[in-house]
Amino acid sequence: MATNKEQPLSILVVDDEPDIREILQFNLENEGYQVDSADSAEAAATILSGKHRLILLDVMMGGISGFKFADQLRKAGNNIPIIFLTAKDTENDMLTGFSIGGDDYISKPFSIKEVIARVKNILKRMAVPVDKPAKKxxxxxxxxxxxxxxxxxxxxxxxxxxxxxxxxxxxxxxxxxxxxxxxxxxxxxxxxxxxxxxxxxxxxxxxxxxxxxxxxxxxxxxxxxxxxxxxx
The missing domain is CATH 1.10.10.10 (Winged helix-like DNA-binding domain superfamily/Winged helix DNA-binding domain)
Structure with a gap:
């Protein structure tokens, strides 16, 4: 479960398949997260805000692809963690996702338990910085x-x-x-x-x-x- 009960961590799910959006939203909300969803990169761009802590992003969508949307975010200086969701599972596709600035890459069909585990791992990493002295x-x-x-x-x-x-x-x-x-x-x-x-x-x-x-x-x-x- 998300640890902040007063203000659950917010996740944005972007996928053009309604069934996938629904199952991800249902299960992530059961884990205590607040979930918004969009059926395209264009729609995601209109609702993405500073409250969101992570994006689950489909790669193969009509219009702007997931890779293109992620690239646009990184070029704009937005470093929100991104987990790519895709039916393409070749090594080149995976490396493309990482080179753009993705934080993880999950192939479809996926286990919902695996998705939740990876979401938790990334959000935990974001919350715990590398140990270092202050003001250096x-x-x-x-x-x-x-x-x-x-x-x-x-x-x-x-x-x-x-x-x-x-x-x-x-x-x-x-x-x-x-x-x-x-x-x-x-x-x-x-x-x-x-x-x-x-x-x-x-x-x-x-x-x-x-x-x-x-x-x-x-x-x-x-x-x-x-x-x-x-x-x-």
């Missing part, structure tokens, strides 16, 4: 990482990172030179979410390196061992 800023040349406000500046320009990307960057930068296996990074940045695959770490780090420009070269992959942060 790390500066590496033109790269500035504010651990309190969770913001990153490169050449005085803000870089939009997802929560997971920031968690990975913070872990590696605060432990410069220390090697972390993919499993270690999953435990630290995803808070021991056993559902997430280890190759997801590679996808997030690839995206993080790209956003950091030449500073991305400081995130080094030691083959057979894992990742480390080493300014050159």
């Amino acid at each position: 800023i790390i500066e590496i040349g033109e790269l500035k990482i504010d651990l309190e406000s969770k913001t990153v500046l490169l050449d005085s320009q803000p870089i939009e990172l997802t929560k997971t990307e920031f968690n990975i960057l913070e872990l590696l930068v605060q432990n410069e030179g220390k090697l972390y296996s993919r499993s270690d990074i999953l435990d630290k940045a995803w808070k021991n979410d056993g559902i997430v695959l280890e190759r997801t770490v590679d996808v997030h780090i690839t995206r993080l390196r790209r956003k950091l420009g030449h500073f991305g070269d400081y995130i080094i992959n030691r083959t057979g061992y894992g990742y480390t942060f080493s300014p050159q």
Whole structure:
């Protein structure tokens, strides 16, 4: 059950299949969540607000696809967690979802128990930040990482990172030179979410390196061992 009884956590379900919307809404509300639903990305855009803590988003919809809608949200700086729902279960489709900024990916047909478990895992991660000292800023040349406000500046320009990307960057930068296996990074940045695959770490780090420009070269992959942060 959701822990905040006075104000249940709010979830937005976006799917063009009425039966799926209804079963998800029914079961999530039974778990104590407040659920809104939309039958398209266009409709979702009109009701999505700051109260929503997570989106369950169908990939294959008429009009704007789930991937396109998620991409629009990320480009607009909206980092709300997104779980993609899709009948397409190829590795390329899954990696596309993660590269856009998705937090999880569930193939149809799905078990409602699995969906609820993943929703709870993600909302738990969002509620528990990585342990860190307050009011600390790390500066590496033109790269500035504010651990309190969770913001990153490169050449005085803000870089939009997802929560997971920031968690990975913070872990590696605060432990410069220390090697972390993919499993270690999953435990630290995803808070021991056993559902997430280890190759997801590679996808997030690839995206993080790209956003950091030449500073991305400081995130080094030691083959057979894992990742480390080493300014050159």
